[in-house]
Amino acid sequence: MRALVKIWVDARRCGERLARDRSGLAATEFAFIVPLMLLMFFATVEISTWVAVDRKVTLVSRTLSDLVSQATSVTDKDLPNVFLASYGVLAPYPTDTAEATISEIYVNNAGVAKVQWSKLAKVAKSGNNKPVATIEVSSRKPGDTVTTLPDGLKVKDTYLILSEVNYQYTPAVGYFLAKTGVKLADASYTRPRQSLCVLYDTQICPTL
DSSP states (O other), rough: HHHHHHHHHHHHHHHHHHOOTTHHHHHHHHHHHHHHHHHHHHHHHHHHHHHHHHHHHHHHHHHHHHHHHHHHOOOOTHHHHHHHHHHGGGTTOOOOTTTEEEEEEOOOOSSEEEEEEEEEEEEEEOOSSSSEEEEEOOOOOOOOBBBBGGGGGTTTTTTEEEEEEEEEEOOOOOSSSTOEEEEEEEEEEESSSSSSSOEOSSSSSOOO
C-alpha cells in the first residue's frame, strides 16, 4: 500500500513540475509562428513588387506619349530611341515582356476618333547585351475608329497622341499571384505641344 502511495505522490509531483516547466515553450511558439511570418513576408514582397511594376507601366505610358507629343514629326529612325527612353523607366525590371504602341488620333467634325498612324515596339537584348527597340506593325490601322477615347477628349478637329503599354509581370514566388504572371496595361493621351499634329511619313496633318 505504501508503495502505491509513493508512486502516486511521485507521479503527482512529476506532473506539477511538468506543468510549471516553460523551457520548451519558446521553441513550440517559434514552430507555430515561423510559417505565418514567412507567409506574410513573401506576400508583402510579392504584392509590393507587383504594385511597383504597375506604377512603372503607367509612367512608361505617360513618358512615351509625352515625348512624342513634343515633336513636330517622327520617323522610323526616331521612334526606336523614343521607345528605349520610355522603357528605361521600367528599370530595374526586365523589358523583354513589354510591348508599347504609339498612335496619333484625329477627332473629326462628327466627333469620331480615327487612327492616323500607329507603331508598335518591342525591346530585346543585342549581342553586346544592350537593349534594342524594333519597330513593328501595330494592330491599330490607319482609319480605325478608337472607341476607348474618353468623352472629355472628343474635341472636334483636334489630334491626340495615344500610347498603350502592355507588360507581363512574372512573380518571383508565384504562390500569391498566378505563376504564369499578371498582365499589366495602361494608356495615356497627350495633345501635340509644338504643332497641330505630329507628322509621320507625310507633309500635312492627315484626316482619315
